[in-house]
Amino acid sequence: MAAVNGSSSNIQGVPTHVKSICCIGAGYVGGPTCSVIALKCPHIKVTIVDINPVRIAAWNSDVLPVYEPGLDEVVRECRGRNLFFSTDVDAAIKEADLIFVSVNTPTKTSGVGKGFAADLHYVEASTRRIASVATSSKIIVEKSTVPCRTAASMRTILESNSTFAADGTQISFQILSNPEFLAEGTAIRDLFAPDRVLIGSLDTQQGKAAANALSEVYENWVDRSKVYQTGLWSSELSKLAANALLAQRISSINSLAAICEATGANVDEVAHACGLDGRIGNKFLKASVGFGGSCFQKDILNLVYLSESLGLKEVSDYWHQVIKMNEYSKERFARKVVSTLFNTITFKKIAVLGFAFKKDTGDTREAAAITLCKYFRQERAFIAIYDPKVTTNQIMLDLTEPGVVDDAEAVRKQVRIATSMQDACDDAEAVIICTEWDEFKNASKQEWEAIYKAMKKPSFLFDGRGIVDTKMLREVGFKVHAVGKGPVIVDPVWA
Numbered sequence: 001m002a003a004v005n006g007s008s009s010n011i012q013g014v015p016t017h018v019k020s021i022c023c024i025g026a027g028y029v030g031g032p033t034c035s036v037i038a039l040k041c042p043h044i045k046v047t048i049v050d051i052n053p054v055r056i057a058a059w060n061s062d063v064l065p066v067y068e069p070g071l072d073e074v075v076r077e078c079r080g081r082n083l084f085f086s087t088d089v090d091a092a093i094k095e096a097d098l099i100f101v102s103v104n105t106p107t108k109t110s111g112v113g114k115g116f117a118a119d120l121h122y123v124e125a126s127t128r129r130i131a132s133v134a135t136s137s138k139i140i141v142e143k144s145t146v147p148c149r150t151a152a153s154m155r156t157i158l159e160s161n162s163t164f165a166a167d168g169t170q171i172s173f174q175i176l177s178n179p180e181f182l183a184e185g186t187a188i189r190d191l192f193a194p195d196r197v198l199i200g201s202l203d204t205q206q207g208k209a210a211a212n213a214l215s216e217v218y219e220n221w222v223d224r225s226k227v228y229q230t231g232l233w234s235s236e237l238s239k240l241a242a243n244a245l246l247a248q249r250i251s252s253i254n255s256l257a258a259i260c261e262a263t264g265a266n267v268d269e270v271a272h273a274c275g276l277d278g279r280i281g282n283k284f285l286k287a288s289v290g291f292g293g294s295c296f297q298k299d300i301l302n303l304v305y306l307s308e309s310l311g312l313k314e315v316s317d318y319w320h321q322v323i324k325m326n327e328y329s330k331e332r333f334a335r336k337v338v339s340t341l342f343n344t345i346t347f348k349k350i351a352v353l354g355f356a357f358k359k360d361t362g363d364t365r366e367a368a369a370i371t372l373c374k375y376f377r378q379e380r381a382f383i384a385i386y387d388p389k390v391t392t393n394q395i396m397l398d399l400t401e402p403g404v405v406d407d408a409e410a411v412r413k414q415v416r417i418a419t420s421m422q423d424a425c426d427d428a429e430a431v432i433i434c435t436e437w438d439e440f441k442n443a444s445k446q447e448w449e450a451i452y453k454a455m456k457k458p459s460f461l462f463d464g465r466g467i468v469d470t471k472m473l474r475e476v477g478f479k480v481h482a483v484g485k486g487p488v489i490v491d492p493v494w495a
């Protein structure tokens, strides 16, 4: 293996051929994204750093902190070769000629913009760290999802604090926006073959040179035609816009699911019929209990806040409705469970299949299952949860109300973590499918028969993801409710 280190050439202080990359933030984005860069660019040294030593230790172990199909193989191939995970943030900053800032940007929980605006203090801390330790010119890349014009704040911080290199020349920073579009569960596939790579830069010679240097990194495996260079603000806004448009489709189909249930129409048929129109397209029209994940809600709230700050109240109200519809979908589903179980689930056992916000990830951020389980807890049900990837600790943490005395103990009494579908469903009155894991989707008729046999009668099944064969399950004996597919048939004479 050739040496991966070495200094790069530059145009007016902008590194033009990237040799060393630092990624600040070893999370769901920084870890997989920069591991794939290391795999595809063996001539570049990639160091992923984080202030969280537990996370870094996990990245250096056999059990990575992020579950993603294909990620283990990527990391195994490059780690120790040109991919390194470290807590030494300063050393990695100093060595790099390009730095990805890939830290978390959660919704603010206090202060101005509470509940809507993005909390940018992790981005600012990283930027200040770069400014204080850098001893050479660098390209700084916003990978985190940020509000429009964040790059301007970063630039001000960097320029106000920039120092001199060893040869006496002032060091300079070029800021790029390069939002990430990967979806969890398919991150490696998405990174290997992205629909597009978006790079925003200032419209200056140095800005363009920096954008070209980053483009050159991606062109090691992505066709140049897929790299789209724009202005900085368009790039920042495009990330929020893309997520808002995707989430809007889900809220739209979920609103139609409610109409389907009231009329007897089938939402899958409606989605298919609409999706056949090339202008509409068939993707992202799967009705569900509601969308989850760390991004959609956070980024739309960010867009709502941005619009309101700009005095665009109607625009802000418009996007806020996407979130409200999602909340309504989750609540409508939970209410359906209670009303179908004869208006009470107190002391009844409810089996919840799936806790992650989607399949093929262990991530539970904003998962619909959390909202449902909290609702069931308030109705004083006993809950048995099975998820193939989410840990017991994570589930207990997610269901415990912060600040409520003894709630952790109460959760332990009310919630049991099961080891299999069958284990969760034994003696239950109802099964609730919250995540579309293949294990649930592909369960055989015999498996469902065994589950049915072990449940209380009547046995109800609520499919929040539209994945099971409702006809087959009705043959087995279940009373089935699937989102957007008509009313629950409790008594066959009503059929």
Ligand SMILES: NC(=O)c1ccc[n+]([C@@H]2O[C@H](COP(=O)([O-])OP(=O)(O)OC[C@H]3O[C@@H](n4cnc5c(N)ncnc54)[C@H](O)[C@@H]3O)[C@@H](O)[C@H]2O)c1
Pocket (backbone or CB within 6 Å): 024, 025, 026, 027, 028, 029, 030, 049, 050, 051, 052, 055, 089, 102, 103, 104, 105, 122, 125, 126, 143, 144, 145, 146, 180, 181, 182, 183, 184, 294, 295
């Ligand atoms: N999760 C996704 O699928 C996804 C996809 C696209 C974009 N994004 C965006 O990417 C960003 C990161 O998301 P994530 O899911 O990876 O978050 P994450 O919480 O999993 O990871 C962020 C990491 O940054 C670290 N960090 C925070 N401040 C730091 C600092 N000053 N120095 C070093 N490390 C620091 C944290 O310890 C954490 O490990 C967010 O802005 C998010 O909106 C996420």
Ligand SMILES: O=c1ccn([C@@H]2O[C@H](COP(=O)(O)OP(=O)(O)O[C@H]3O[C@H](CO)[C@@H](O)[C@H](O)[C@H]3O)[C@@H](O)[C@H]2O)c(=O)[nH]1
Pocket (backbone or CB within 6 Å): 145, 180, 181, 182, 183, 184, 185, 243, 246, 250, 283, 284, 285, 286, 287, 288, 289, 290, 291, 292, 293, 294, 295, 296, 357, 358
């Ligand atoms: O037709 C659909 C598609 C998705 N979902 C749900 O929507 C949520 C989000 O799914 P998905 O978008 O596949 O996963 P994320 O990892 O949240 O990815 C989104 O958020 C990322 C973070 O910004 C972006 O990078 C991705 O492009 C964007 O798809 C999940 O709960 C899904 O179950 C539906 O209910 N119906």
